Amino acid sequence: MDIFILVVFxxxxxxxxxEHNIHIDKAASALVTGTVCWALFVLGWHDVPAHLAEEYHLFAADHGAGGHGGLAQFFEHRLLHHMxxxxxxxxFLMGAMTIVELVDAHEGFRVITDRIQTRNKVKMLWIVCILTFFFSALLDNxxxxxxxxxxxxxxxDDRQTRWLFAGMVVIAANAGGAWSPIGDVTTTMLWIGGQLTTTTIIANxxxxxxxxxxVPLVALSVRLKGEIDRPVSEDEEEWDPTTPFERNLVFGAGVAGLLFVPVFKTVTHLPPFMGMMLSLGALWMLTERLHHSKNIEEKAHLTVIGVLRKIDTASVLFFLGILLAVASLQEAGHLLLAADWLRTSLDDVYxxxxxxxxxxxxxxxxxxxxASMGMYDIVPAAAVTDGWTGMFVQDGIFWQFLAYCAGTGGSALIIGSAAGVAVMGLERIxxxxxxxxxxxxxxxxxxxxxGVYLLMFA
Known part of the structure; x- marks a missing residue:
């Protein structure tokens, strides 16, 4: 049955x-794929997969479950674990999207956009990519x-040009996140797991x-010509419900809230979405007080309740479907098989x-x-016996290069990274x-x- 899971995926x-050829929204396809893969996994296995045997025995001992009913409970437990x-x-995604939309509703991004005067495509591309690169390291991709x-x-204004810039944003965000302990979830995993330390991640x-x-920035700059058409701005004489003070305050509070998330995670060791929810709640309270004296019509689109109606729910559901589908592959053992094949076939950490x-x-x-963290243990420095085991010590070459490759390789396809999926959903790329x-x-x-990393350390 596991082969059918792979086929459905x-x-x-x-x-x-x-998506655009068959005229079916990708969120619908993702949801069907994720749920069908899990249904096939649950219905197709009449015994515990070998790689889950130890976890099943622990689960059965703790819950007194056994037999077919116990197996069904275990599979449900595994699904809820992934959930x-x-x-x-x-x-986390919903919180970040809401904060960004709230800042946007107050025209807070004018703090940045008003300072970007150039219409030259190449200059604009460099500004956007550099901002993205460093923002990603400070926030996350x-x-x-x-x-x-x-x-x-x-x-x-032009959609095709905006898509081109958005594609480069994906590359810049993933590249920027790879060298920061909080910039990419995989780097964070290796950091929290003890495989890498902060100074090594940043320095190397x-x-x-x-x-x-x-490299892609220069390559694209060579063939990018012309100037950018800015979106047509609203009539300046049209009444604006926000003042410059309100715009700057909400922008500052929004950015501070996003920057607070990794700090909250580092201090409390709670998941990042908790910090995001705290930031959203604080910003919600701020905007409620800021506009409490305005009538309903004036503040309808300036409150979190109003902004929530603009959140792209389809993108969230797309995320759900994709992650469920990948989780089913993990449970069926396909990812472990792939990792094992890499180990036996390539036999080279690079x-x-x-x-x-x-x-x-x-x-x-x-x-x-x-899966890599599960297959390869951290080797104590005293236990290193040869060059191979030396690659797996804390801050070893394998872990460093893994952080770079896993963080940036996903840019090759738009659904290969969280940043890419988010951009795909928001811009409908x-x-x-x-x-x-x-x-x-x-x-x-x-x-x-x-190649640069190999020249530095290989």
């Missing part, structure tokens, strides 16, 4: 890729991509990450990491890195369009950055 992947992680991502898409809508990965962005990075463009990088226009640039940057 591939078919669902094709439906998502051909914990998936829900945390979805709540998912939040940054959401913020930058909102900025692009204020700066660029920043240069490869910069090159990963610079090739393994490069392959994991490219594979992360097809399936989510989180379970791939999780076509999968095939991204494949034609951006994927080659992303792959060039990926291998260029990898």
């Amino acid at each position: 591939i078919l669902g992947y094709a439906f998502i890729a051909l 914990e992680e998936i829900s945390s991502i979805l709540f 998912l939040t940054t991509s959401i913020v930058m898409v909102s900025l692009l809508r204020k700066l660029i 990965l920043i240069l490869p990450s910069v090159v990963c962005l610079l 090739l393994i990491d490069l392959a994991i990075g490219l594979l992360s463009a097809i399936v989510d990088n989180v379970p791939l890195v999780a 076509d999968f095939v369009w991204y494949l034609k226009k951006i994927s080659l640039l992303a792959v060039l940057g990926y291998f260029a950055g990898a």
Whole structure:
């Protein structure tokens, strides 16, 4: 039955890729794919998969479950386990989208857009990518991509040009997140797991990450010509319900709230969505007090309640479907088989990491890195016996290169990273369009950055 799960996943992947050709929204395809894959997994297994045997025995001992009924309970337990992680991502996404929309409703991004005067496409591209790169390291690649898409809508009117810039935002966000402990979820996993330390991540990965962005940025700049058409602004004489003070206050509070999330996570060790919910709640209270004296019509679109109606729910459901589908592959053992094949076939840590990075463009990088962390233990320095085991010590080459590859390889396809999926949902970017226009640039940057790392440490 596990082969049918893989077939359904591939078919669902094709439906998502051909969204505009078959006229079926990708969120619908993702939801069907995710739920059918799980249904096949539950109905097709009459015994516990070998890689889950130990967990099943622990579950049965704790819950007194056994037999077919116990197996069904265990599968439900596994699904809910994945839903914990998936829900945390979805709540994080919804919180970030709401904060960004709230700032946008107050025209807070004018603080930035009013300072970007150039209409030259090349100059604009460099400004946007550099901002994205460093914002991603400070915030994270998912939040940054959401913020930058909102900025692009204020700066660029033509959809095709905006898509091109949005594609580069994906590359820049993933490159910027790779060299920061809080910039990408996989880097954070390796950081929290003890495989990498903060100083090593920053010192050893920043240069490869910069090159990963610079190569596609220069390549695109060479063939990018002309000027940008700005969106037609509203009549300046039209009454504006927000004052400059209110705009600046909400913008400052929104950015501070987003920056607070990684700090909250570091201090409390709670999941990032908790910090995002706290920031959203605080901003909600601020805007309620800020506009309490205005009538309902004036403040209808300036409150969180009004902004929530504008949230792209389809993107959230798309995330849900994709992550459910990938989780089913993980439960069926396909990802472990892939990781094991890489280990036995390639037998080289650099090739393994490069392959994991490219594979992360097809399936989510989180379970791939999780599988790698499960397959390869941290080797104590005193236990190193040869060059191979030396690669797996804390801050070892394998873990460093894995952080870079898993963080940046997903840019090769638009559904290969959280940033890409968010941008795809917000801008409705076509999968095939991204494949034609951006994927080659992303792959060039990926291998260029990898080459720099190899020159530094191989």
